Amino acid sequence: MRILSIILALTLDIVPGGDAFLRQLQQRDTILIADQVEYGFNLQGVKPGTGIALQDFSKMENDTLVLVRNWQIDTLGADKKTGEFDIRGSIVLAPFEEGTYTLPPIFVRRNQAGIVDTLRFEPVQMEVKSMPVDTATFVINDIKGQINYPITFKEVLPWILGALALIAMVILAIYLIKKHRKSVQEAESHDPPYVVALRKLDKFRGDKYWAPDKQKAFYSGVTDALKEYIDHRFGVDAPEMTTAELFDALKSDKDITPEMFADLKDLFERADFVKFAKYVAPDTDNAKVLPLAVNFVTTTYQSELQEEPKEADVL
Secondary structure (H helix, E strand, O other): OOOOOOOOOOOOOEEEEEEOEEEEOOOOOOEEOOOOEEEEEEEEEEOOOOEEEEOOHHHHOOOOEEEEEEEEEEEEEEOOOOOOEEEEEEEEEEEOOOEEEEOOOEEEEEEEOOEEEEEEEEOOEEEEEOOOOOOOOOOOOOOOOOOOOOOOHHHHHHHHHHHHHHHHHHHHHHHHHHHHHHHHHHHHHHOOHHHHHHHHHHOOOOHHHHOOOOHHHHHHHHHHHHHHHHHHHHOOOHHHOOHHHHHHHHOOOOOOOHHHHHHHHHHHHHHHHHHHOOOOOOHHHHHHHHHHHHHHHHHHHHHHHHHHHHHHHHO
8 A cells, every 4th residue: 555645834824625526537436547537626605806826736746646637727606696606626647556545635825805815625545446357367368460350342342433433434535545546547548648748747837846856756757748648649668668769769750850859858868867867957957848848749749630631631
């Protein structure tokens, strides 16, 4: 058993104030180690304007009795006629050792209408117990791991539905992209080769493609569009030919003037340098690329239109 007693000496007149109260905050019939208890006093008939001073219990804290909460004053009720009211003051303690604790008396300094006195509330004893252990049957066991409960279908269902929705969205997106590409290809397949070529060349308008890091894409796009047009217009497998092979096949075509042939060959050779030799073409040469390509398509297309009536006359 451990007995805790604290004696406070005050020079003011001490007036009996009744008994202090001890209330257990946990809902059980005994106070166990580490339980929190409320210890305090009730004071009735306090007149308006009364000053109250309370002793400092923080000094009584030690390893076996800890002050969890210092003083808290609550108003319990008031008399409407006289204005007097009842108050309750309390602290919260927590014992950490089994035994009997004799709590200190509570002194309340009261200043009422200029009269100062000290109220003394008689202390109470606190019995603290530990959980009883049957040493005859008690067996020390290993610490068990975390319990893993089985996953139910109800818990998994939202994830399954979310995954199915995501898969459906991906499939729909792929379908729409393929459908769009197919419609574009079908639309282009119905257009004449020169229209398709001019449409592709139009994408490279502007000097934003002349930057050194974009020149490779610029020259590749222009020459690829021209090769596809030459394939349809002249019946030459241009996409599969090198520059030398391509112009060797075109040199005898009467629809291509010598000047146009030389300019177009110079364009393709410069494109090879840009694509394969990391050559950076100057802006003066870049500015001539698109007009030359467009002029070649429109000129050779017009010559094809002029040939068609002659063939019809022969028939």
